[in-house]
Amino acid sequence: xxxxxxxxxxxxxxxxxxxxxxxVILGVAFVAGTLIFTDTMDRQFDKLxxxxxxxxxxxxxxxxxxxxxxxxxxxxxxxxxxxxGTLQEVDGVQGAFGNxxxxxxxxxxxxxxxxxNGAPTLGINWVDGDFDLTEGRRPQAAGEVVLDTGxxxxxxxxxxxxxxxxxxxxxxxxATVVGLMDAGxxxxxxxxxxxxxxxxxxxxxxxxxxxxxxxxxGVDENTLRDRVAAVLPAGFEAVTGxxxxxxxxxxxxxxxxxxxxxxxxxxxxxxxxxxxxxFNTFSMLVAQRTRELALLRAxxxxxxxxxxxxxxxxxxxxxxxxxLGLVAGAGLAVxxxxxxxxxxxxxxxxxxxxxxxxxxxxxxxxxxxxxxxxRRAARIPPVAAMRDDVALPQRSMRIRVxxxxxxxxxxATLMALGLAGVELGGNAMIPVGTGAFAVFxxxxxxxxxxxxxxxxxxxxxYPRLFGAPGRMAQRNxxxxxxxxxxxxxxxxxxxxLVTVVNVLGASMRSSVNQAVDTQLGADYLVSVQGGQxxxxxxxxxxxxxxxxxxxxxxxxxxxxxxxxxxxxxxAADEATLKAGTTVKLVSGTTGMxxxxxxxxDDVAKSKGWKVGTVVQVRFSxxxxxxxxxxxxxAKNEFLDARVLPTAVYRAHESExxxxxxxxxxxxxxxxxxxxxxxxxxxxALEVQDRAAFKEEASSQIDGLVSFLTVLLTMSIIIAAxxxxxxxxxxxxxxxxxxxxxxxxxxxxxxLRRMIRLESIVIAVFGALLGIALGVAFGxxxxxxxxxxxxxxxxxxxxxxxxxxxxxxxxxxLAALWPAWRAGRMDVLKAISTE
Numbered sequence: 001x002x003x004x005x006x007x008x009x010x011x012x013x014x015x016x017x018x019x020x021x022x023x024v025i026l027g028v029a030f031v032a033g034t035l036i037f038t039d040t041m042d043r044q045f046d047k048l049x050x051x052x053x054x055x056x057x058x059x060x061x062x063x064x065x066x067x068x069x070x071x072x073x074x075x076x077x078x079x080x081x082x083x084x085g086t087l088q089e090v091d092g093v094q095g096a097f098g099n100x101x102x103x104x105x106x107x108x109x110x111x112x113x114x115x116x117n118g119a120p121t122l123g124i125n126w127v128d129g130d131f132d133l134t135e136g137r138r139p140q141a142a143g144e145v146v147l148d149t150g151x152x153x154x155x156x157x158x159x160x161x162x163x164x165x166x167x168x169x170x171x172x173x174x175a176t177v178v179g180l181m182d183a184g185x186x187x188x189x190x191x192x193x194x195x196x197x198x199x200x201x202x203x204x205x206x207x208x209x210x211x212x213x214x215x216x217x218g219v220d221e222n223t224l225r226d227r228v229a230a231v232l233p234a235g236f237e238a239v240t241g242x243x244x245x246x247x248x249x250x251x252x253x254x255x256x257x258x259x260x261x262x263x264x265x266x267x268x269x270x271x272x273x274x275x276x277x278x279f280n281t282f283s284m285l286v287a288q289r290t291r292e293l294a295l296l297r298a299x300x301x302x303x304x305x306x307x308x309x310x311x312x313x314x315x316x317x318x319x320x321x322x323x324l325g326l327v328a329g330a331g332l333a334v335x336x337x338x339x340x341x342x343x344x345x346x347x348x349x350x351x352x353x354x355x356x357x358x359x360x361x362x363x364x365x366x367x368x369x370x371x372x373x374x375r376r377a378a379r380i381p382p383v384a385a386m387r388d389d390v391a392l393p394q395r396s397m398r399i400r401v402x403x404x405x406x407x408x409x410x411x412a413t414l415m416a417l418g419l420a421g422v423e424l425g426g427n428a429m430i431p432v433g434t435g436a437f438a439v440f441x442x443x444x445x446x447x448x449x450x451x452x453x454x455x456x457x458x459x460x461x462y463p464r465l466f467g468a469p470g471r472m473a474q475r476n477x478x479x480x481x482x483x484x485x486x487x488x489x490x491x492x493x494x495x496x497l498v499t500v501v502n503v504l505g506a507s508m509r510s511s512v513n514q515a516v517d518t519q520l521g522a523d524y525l526v527s528v529q530g531g532q533x534x535x536x537x538x539x540x541x542x543x544x545x546x547x548x549x550x551x552x553x554x555x556x557x558x559x560x561x562x563x564x565x566x567x568x569x570x571a572a573d574e575a576t577l578k579a580g581t582t583v584k585l586v587s588g589t590t591g592m593x594x595x596x597x598x599x600x601d602d603v604a605k606s607k608g609w610k611v612g613t614v615v616q617v618r619f620s621x622x623x624x625x626x627x628x629x630x631x632x633x634a635k636n637e638f639l640d641a642r643v644l645p646t647a648v649y650r651a652h653e654s655e656x657x658x659x660x661x662x663x664x665x666x667x668x669x670x671x672x673x674x675x676x677x678x679x680x681x682x683x684a685l686e687v688q689d690r691a692a693f694k695e696e697a698s699s700q701i702d703g704l705v706s707f708l709t710v711l712l713t714m715s716i717i718i719a720a721x722x723x724x725x726x727x728x729x730x731x732x733x734x735x736x737x738x739x740x741x742x743x744x745x746x747x748x749x750x751l752r753r754m755i756r757l758e759s760i761v762i763a764v765f766g767a768l769l770g771i772a773l774g775v776a777f778g779x780x781x782x783x784x785x786x787x788x789x790x791x792x793x794x795x796x797x798x799x800x801x802x803x804x805x806x807x808x809x810x811x812x813l814a815a816l817w818p819a820w821r822a823g824r825m826d827v828l829k830a831i832s833t834e
Contacts, residue, residue, distance in 0.1 A: 017317050019725040020281045023274035023718045024321025025328060028362040030267035030714060032329025035354035037336045038260045043349045045252050055129075056241040057216035058225045060087065063237040077235060077621070078208035081200075087212060090227050092219030100125040101210045102203025104192045106147065107164035107172070107683045108155050113529045120189040123167060125199035131191075135159055136179030139195045145175045146193040148183035165192060166684040167202045168534055169656055266711045269497065271365055272437075273490045273715040276444065277722035278369035280486035282314065284729040286377045293380045303378035310377050314370035315363060322362030326355060397449060404445030411438025415777075419784035436777065440493055443773060447485030447492070451765060452478060458768075459761050466757060469750045472741075473757035476730070477765075487726040488766030491810070494715035495767050495803060499774020500781070501712070502796050505705035507782045510794035512697045515637040516690050522580045522661035524675060525688050526552075534656030539685060542678045548665040549675075551579050554657030556649050561618040562642065563607070569597075569642035571649035580661035581638050587611050588631025596630035598643040602787070604632045617644075619652035637789050716810075719766070723814035727759055731822045738822055739830025752819035756812055763811030764804060771800050 062077040079098070087096045104123025105113045115121060124130075126138045126146060136159040139146055145165070147157065157163055157177055165173040183191045193199075200206050216224050221240040228238040286293070293306055301309075333348055414435030424430040455477045462470030477484050526543060528534060535554065543552040556571035574590050577583055577598075583590060586601040588611040597617075599609060609615065613629045625648060633639070664671050667689055675687045688696065731738065738751065746754075775795060782793050 017313070018320075019721065019728065020278055021317050021321035021324070022721045023277040024318055024362045024366055025325040026714060026718050026721075027267065027271035027274045027365070028322050028325025028358045029328035029332055030270050031264065031361055032326045032354045032358045033332025033336065034260055034263040034267060034329075035357060036329055036333035036348055036350065038256050039349040039351050039353065040333060040337065040347075041256055042253075045249060045256075054241070055215055056213045056244070057219075057221040058214040058228050058238050058240055059211050059244050060214065060228065060232065060236060060238050061211040063235050078205050078210060079212050079236060081207050081209060083232075083236075084212060086231055087214060087228060090224075090231060092217055092224045092227060094215040094217035096212055096214045097127055098125070098196070098209030098212050099127065100194075100196065100199040100204050102199070103168050104194075104203065105166045105684065106151060106155055106157075106190065106192060107166060109157075111683055113166055113684045114151065114155060114190060115529060122189055122191050123165075123199065123203045124191060124193050125196040125203075126193040131181040131183060131193070134180050134182050136177070139178055139193060139198070141195060142198045143175050144178045144195065146179040146181050147177055148189075148191040149180050150183065151190040151192075152177070152180050164683065166682075169536060169654075170202055171536070171538060172681060172683065173202065263711075266714065269493070269712065270714045270718055271361060272440075273493050273718045273722075275365050275369045276486055276490040276493075277718065277725060278314075278317075278366050279373065280483065280490075280722065281725050281729065282310065282370040282373035283376070283486070284483065284726070284733065285313075286310065286373045287733070290380055293377050294382055297380060298382035306380070307374045307378040310374035311367055311370060314366045314374070318363035318366030319359070321366065322359045325362055326358045329354065329358065400445050401449055404442045404449075406442070407438045407445065408442030411435040411440075411442055414438065415780060419780060439773070439777075440496070443492070443769065444485070444489040447489055447769065448481035450769070451481045451485050451488065454765055454768065455484065455761055458764055459757075462757055462761075466753060468746070469754040470757055473754045473761065476734075476754070476758045477761050483726065483730070484762055484765070487723055487762050488769060490719035490722045491716065491763060491766030491807065492770035492773065494712060494719050495770030495807065496773040496777065497715070498709055498712050498803065499771050499800060500778045501705055501708045502799050503775060503778025503794070504781060504790070505701050506794040506796040506799075507778070507790055507792055508701050509698050510792040511790050512637075512701075513694050514792050515789070516694055519582055519636050520580070520638050520690065520693075521578070521582050521663075523664050523667045523689065524662035524672075525693060526660035526662060526675070526679070526685055527688070528658065528684050529686055534658060535660050535685060536656050539679060539682050540657075540660060542682075543660060543662060543675060546671075546674050546678045548671055549662060550665060551575075551661070551663040553579055553661050554646075555580060555659050555661060556646065556653070556655070557640070557658045558620070558644075558649060558653050558655070560620070562615050564616075567642060568640050569644050570640045571644045571646050573646050576646075576661060577639075577643065579663055581636055583636060583639070584634040586632045586634055588629070590631055592630045592643070592645045594645055594647050595626070595628055596645065597627040598631050598633055599629055600635050600639070600641045601632045602635060603641045604629070621652050623652055625652075635787070635789075720810050720814050723759055723763060723811065724817060726762075727755060727815055727818035728821065731755065731818050735825065735830050738825060739827050742825070742827045743831060748823040752815075752823050755819040755822055756815040759815035759818075760808050760811035763807045763814070767804050767807030771803060775800075 060079060060083065062079065081098055084096045084098060087093055100123075102123045103121060105115065105121045108114050128138070131146075131148075133146070134149055136146070145163070147155075147163075152158065155163075159177050159179060161177050163175055163177055165175055167173060181191070181193065183189065194202065197206075200208060204210060214224070214228065219227075221242060225238045225240050232238060296306060296309075297303075330348060330350070412435065414431045416435075418424075418429065418431030418433075418435060422431060424434075455474065459470070459474030459477065462474045464470075466473070526535060526539075540552055540554060543549060553573070553576035555576060557568065558571065559566065559568045561567070572580070574592065577590055588598075590598065592598060597615065599607075604610065609629055609632075611629055611631060614626050615629065616624055617627050618624045627644065627648070633643075662675070672687060672689060679685045679687060742748075742751065778795075779793060782790050
């Protein structure tokens with residue numbers, strides 16, 4: 001019998017339950033889309049690594065010590081081409097060929113370097129069989145290149161066109177495009193292929209390769225690896241093709257794992273917001289069906305049966321929402337694939353994992369959210385069937401206030417501990433995330449208490465501005481504080497997170513601006529777009545020749561191991577240091593000599609280093625220097641944690657400067673244009689004064705803030721659906737009341753205005769609560785990160801004011817359908833409704 005009752009209720013209330021399912025659909029779509037997309041990419045990469053370089057049995061490369069493999073401090077020693085002859089004589093070797101890999105960037109028709117939108121920008125030597133030509137021929141001499149089809153399409157270059165290329169340690173190169181190749185298996189990388197001799201000369205070193213690949217002749221790869229290793233000189237190693245592919249796969253897996261986690265965090269936020277909507281909806285449904293449920297109790301239904309009936313409806317809503325969310329997730333996965341520019345020839349991977357998790361999350365969250373309303377339904381006494389009222393009695397809020405206050409205090413404490421560096425499970429973000437979750441729950445529980453005074457203030461002007469409809473709208477919002485709070489809480493969460501992002505973004509911009517004003521000593525910075533090619537000697541001379549330039553000094557960057565621990569550093573002479581930055585010494589002197597180094601004061605304290613301490617530094621050529629700490633300095637955003645002398649850097653590294661600090665007699669538009677003209681032949685180099693540097697940093701921060709805000713918009717959409725649902729159900733709940741209001745003279749226009757005003761005040765209340773929480777969270781995070789460079793708190797008041805206006809607009813839009821529905825009610829039928 002109870003099953004029939006559940007099914008009939010579902011059939012009778014399709015629209016209101018479908019609205020509830022929307023929040024499930026959106027949350028599940030995010031989860032399913034993320035899992036389907038990453039599963040698809042996993043299969044794509046598995047397929048790629050199963051086919052690419054499958055014929056390579058062994059690879060010979062510079063030896064990598066334990067711990068150095070991928071940290072940038074491993075050796076950069078190229079492999080001599082003369083080794084190929086030795087390797088070809090090893091028993092079981094069918095053939096050996098060398099690969100050259102380096103940096104080569106195409107200059108677009110607009111004169112700017114094409115950076116590949118985050119994907120690698122590679123220069124290689126042409127090896128037959130590695131790539132398939134789609135047009136033209138392979139490069140055969142200096143001045144000839146083959147481009148990948150993706151880069152050619154983006155740049156507009158075709159076979160026969162003359163192009164310019166930026167490479168390391170060489171002037172800009174001129175070349176003719178003689179062919180196009182399919183490099184789709186490199187997943188969006190921009191690839192330029194040269195003939196081998198040119199690639200060695202421009203990208204590496206004449207007569208050398210980055211590695212040598214070996215094909216086997218009837219010998220398993222492990223045996224061949226051991227044979228090859230036996231003939232290798234010191235400093236080189238042989239790895240099997242399987243090991244080589246596994247290394248590449250592990251890097252991709254780590255990247256996909258981060259991407260999956262990143263998107264799932266936003267999916268969980270959306271689901272968390274949806275849980276409030278589901279809870280609110282089922283609470284209202286139970287309240288509206290008090291007499292119906294009491295009659296069921298009166299004719300013999302047990303409490304458990306009533307609870308199961310309500311939970312059965314929740315299961316049905318969760319199932320429908322999960323199914324539709326799974327379908328929407330597949331569409332989202334296609335969109336993600338298009339956004340990252342990766343084609344999957346075999347379509348999407350629709351494995352069991354996203355399906356299982358979609359139903360577990362969708363049904364689980366719905367049932368858990370509906371559990372307490374279901375329990376409340378079971379406690380309805382049979383005598384309630386004889387009462388005229390249809391609402392559940394309002395319970396005391398003492399327990400809610402006590403639990404909410406405790407959760408808020410505990411969450412704030414956990415957040416403070418996490419931001420102070422206390423870790424749980426080895427991760428400080430666990431207490432921060434757990435604390436934030438607890439604070440959200442606590443504030444949501446306290447919201448009914450907060451809503452009364454806030455809604456009175458927000459709606460204080462309603463009676464004067466809108467008369468009777470305004471007065472009733474304010475009172476409707478105050479009538480059931482639990483309902484108002486639950487509806488506003490969903491919007492609160494989304495706007496709180498958006499506010500945190502904006503507060504941190506504004507603080508980052510202000511911190512960068514302050515750092516430029518107080519820590520940067522140079523008038524101009526000349527740096528490389530993408531930071532890979534470096535500033536060569538001819539470019540430095542070109543800058544020095546500009547009238548008005550007083551100083552043009554190089555700054556280098558590198559990585560090494562300091563007393564065995566990986567770390568990065570900058571290399572600069574004392575004059576460069578003083579010209580480029582405003583160094584504040586804490587102890588010692590800036591005079592490093594040829595065997596000294598400077599260290600940031602916080603790093604020195606953490607290591608127990610002092611002025612005079614000798615530190616062993618191992619460079620990428622595996623040679624070790626003993627450097628004495630000459631001085632310590634206050635943290636500077638334009639210096640690394642360590643500063644080494646230029647002479648020491650040049651003794652071990654061959655990379656060119658990564659930037660040039662320039663001081664001029666005047667800093668004006670004429671000087672800027674003169675510097676840009678001097679570097680016209682160097683399209684990879686960018687000239688920035690202080691204002692331009694600030695503008696670029698701000699644009700990058702704005703891009704990140706916009707990206708995160710777009711992802712969080714999903715939770716705000718779910719919250720808007722919640723407002724629609726609440727208003728629609730409240731209209732149904734107040735059917736008789738609305739009929740009476742219409743009977744005593746309230747016009748349709750006034751009725752619709754009343755519902756819109758009620759929606760606006762609820763939405764604005766949620767927005768105010770969210771913005772207040774967001775500002776508090778953002779301020780706490782900024783204070784915790786003040787030692788990491790985020791030392792200026794900035795609250796974007798204008799942006800937050802816009803969010804309040806947007807919340808009011810959401811309230812208006814959310815009220816359109818409920819208000820239209822209320823206005824169409826038949827007055828006589830509404831009055832006769834029980």
